[in-house]
Amino acid sequence: MSSSEKMKAGIQKLWAVCVNPGYFFKSLFSKERGKQFIKNHLFNPDQSAQLKAFSIGFGVFMGIIPIWGFQLIIAFSLAILLKLNKALVLLATHISFAPLIPAVIFLSYKAGGYWMGEKNIDIPFNGNISLKSISLHLEQYLYGSISLAIVAGVITGLIAFALLKFVGRKTVMAT
Secondary structure, three states, X not given: OOHHHHHHHHHHHHHHHHHOHHHHHHHHOOHHHHHHXXXXXXXXXXXXXXXXXXXXXXXXXXXXXXXXOOHHHHHHHHHHHOOOOHHHHHHHHHHHOHHHHHHHHHHHHHHHXXXXXXXXXXXXXXXXXXXXXXXXXXXXXXXXXXXXXXXXXXXXXXXXXXXXXXXXXXXXXXX
16 A cells, blocks of 8 residues: 555545544444454463462552552552553452442451450441541451452462463363
8 A cells, every 4th residue: 555545444434433423432432443352451461370370469469558549540550560461450459449439448448357365346336437447447457458459469369370370281282
């Protein structure tokens, strides 16, 4: 294709976008582009199973750690700094999505009871929650959420590594 043909095709696409902005969004989110994105970012063959597993484990860790509202920003920044698979980190960070939040909070609180020793306090489910009761339970929750984040990140990373190695071995055997 000559440069004049490329230029003409580019002008036609630009005109189509100006006349029909939906064309632009359809071209961005087409099935082919979606498959290519998943192939390049999630299943990147250039990255090792260790890096992918560490990215998943790190994402789970960042999803549970109690830095509310900043989890994604910090996870993405650290993923860039540590040269991790950013797509996997961001995907795994979403472990703290709405349906799982009560389970994460409950498990964090229970895990914190281990570190509190004699100061361990059971959760009162009687509806009398006040700022004082929250301040009493906050230390236990923080200890537990950090512990749960570490344990869940390590376990998830190990499971991901085992699965990636198993799937990789199966693919090699099939070819």
